[in-house]
Amino acid sequence: MADKHLLIVFHSQSGTTTRMAEAVIRGANNSDIEGVEVRVRSALEANAEDLLWADAFILGTPENFGYMSGAMKYFLDRVYYACEGKLNGLPYALFVRAGNDGTGALSSMRRILSGLAVKEVQEAILVAGEFDESRLADCEELGLTLAAGLEAGIF
Numbered sequence: 001m002a003d004k005h006l007l008i009v010f011h012s013q014s015g016t017t018t019r020m021a022e023a024v025i026r027g028a029n030n031s032d033i034e035g036v037e038v039r040v041r042s043a044l045e046a047n048a049e050d051l052l053w054a055d056a057f058i059l060g061t062p063e064n065f066g067y068m069s070g071a072m073k074y075f076l077d078r079v080y081y082a083c084e085g086k087l088n089g090l091p092y093a094l095f096v097r098a099g100n101d102g103t104g105a106l107s108s109m110r111r112i113l114s115g116l117a118v119k120e121v122q123e124a125i126l127v128a129g130e131f132d133e134s135r136l137a138d139c140e141e142l143g144l145t146l147a148a149g150l151e152a153g154i155f
């Protein structure tokens with residue numbers, strides 16, 4: 001029975017972050033894992049109820065103007081006060097797609113997430129520059145690791 005909940009929230013404008021998200025989702029839905037329900041939401045639609053439902057979450061965004069995408073910021077803006085003080089160590093992981101950098105997207109998300117007292121439990125996946133297909137395997141592994149860790153109760 002799926003009694004643990006994994007939330008995946010992402011945004012993509014030209015589709016490459018979507019490709020990463022699809023791999024993360026594939027990993028999270030690995031057929032060997034039975035105890036985890038996976039919920040996928042666009043950053044424009046995800047809300048505080050989704051985050052409060054989650055036992056772990058994964059956020060994915062492109063880097064725009066040295067920051068997370070506006071859509072991801074919009075998500076965090078909308079959930080912040082509703083979730084503040086209620087997430088208490090919730091495990092999370094990040095993935096970022098960037099034209100040439102990506103560090104600004106990662107640091108801007110981490111800065112806001114630190115205010116929510118959640119805990120980054122896996123190394124972020126950053127795919128910068130020309131899209132490297134081989135990194136999709138890393139994305140899949142990220143989804144699998146979060147789901148497997150949740151199922152096993154190790155986070």
Ligand SMILES: Cc1cc2nc3c(=O)[nH]c(=O)nc-3n(C[C@H](O)[C@H](O)[C@H](O)COP(=O)(O)O)c2cc1C
Nearest residue numbers: 012013014015016017062064065066098099100101
């Ligand atoms: C408005 C805009 C701003 C961007 N700013 C950055 C940036 O600051 N740093 C960077 O590495 N790439 C930047 N990029 C490149 C995107 O991160 C890159 O095109 C990425 O693949 C977009 O992801 P997507 O295909 O999921 O939309 C920018 C792209 C756009 C459209």
